[in-house]
Amino acid sequence: MLQLYGNAKSRAMRCLWMLEEIGEPYQLIEKSTRPDDLQTAEYLRLNPNARIPTLVDGEVVLWESMAINIYLAQKYPGPMQSDSPEMLGLAAQWSFWAVLELEELLLDLLQHRAVLPDFARDPSHAERSELLLQKPLGVLNDALVGRQFFAGGRFTVADLNVASILMWGKMARLDFSAHANVARWLDVCLTRPAYRRFRDRTAKK
Ligand SMILES: N[C@@H](CCC(=O)N[C@@H](CS)C(=O)NCC(=O)O)C(=O)O
Structure with a gap:
């Protein structure tokens, strides 16, 4: 299942909105913007910037909210998919x-x-x-x-x-x-x- 690290009051909201648009099942893994939440070895392996959001889609790990959304729109068939x-x-x-x-x-x-x-x-x-x-x-x-x-x-x-x-x-x-x-x-x-x-x-x- 798609996993998004972040919280709804941060830039992660952009990706949560997109996830609702594409209709794929996903899990929101709550992360605050506090350093103790972001600067863990485990999270830094996913996002070396120690920022949210981060998307995990199987082997694919992406950060930068806009890039995550363009990826989701491109990857998942449906009305959000780019056709050209x-x-x-x-x-x-x-x-x-x-x-x-x-x-x-x-x-x-x-x-x-x-x-x-x-x-x-x-x-x-x-x-x-x-x-x-x-x-x-x-x-x-x-x-x-x-x-x-x-x-x-x-x-x-x-x-x-x-x-x-x-x-x-x-x-x-x-x-x-x-x-x-x-x-x-x-x-x-x-x-x-x-x-x-x-x-x-x-x-x-
Ligand atoms: N350009 C990045 C910005 C990410 C970003 O700055 N996220 C903030 C939350 S909205 C953050 O993680 N702040 C924690 C920090 O800077 O320490 C994106 O759009 O994903």
Whole structure:
């Protein structure tokens, strides 16, 4: 059975969502982000970065959440499977792009709007991140003109990987009003039954 090391409140959520999309049986092996949980000889053999998530699929061991998702989409037959090199290329393009252009800014926004205790929040950090996010949000918004999803006219790993980062914007009250296509697309992604299943399954923990 597929095994995913991580927890639902970390970047592992992206892979848990994908696992629900592909519908294969899997086991979540709970790992926190505490050093004593990650820096064990046993875990370091799987992931020398001492980070989560890590996927174990038989002999295959993978880390990096976006790569795990592209692998799962490619390997398991079903609606998430890429059916052309173009679709695979677009999945890689949007996944790299989301990590490089969105992730750090959104994490900073999230920290300073929602996660840090009040005394440690710096509104100027949040404002700067929100301002810098306007450019990539514009790129996303334009990519979604006349198109419901990023590739092949259907929800794919490209959408899942970008949405699983951009959802931090929702949690951080990012203003999407100037980017209506993005707001609509993100809502569609976050109402997927698989996303709801991921939430229901992990809410009980
Ligand atoms: N680029 C990696 C980042 C993994 C990562 O930083 N995971 C965090 C949890 S969200 C972690 O393991 N932190 C523990 C640490 O940095 O010590 C991915 O997307 O999988």
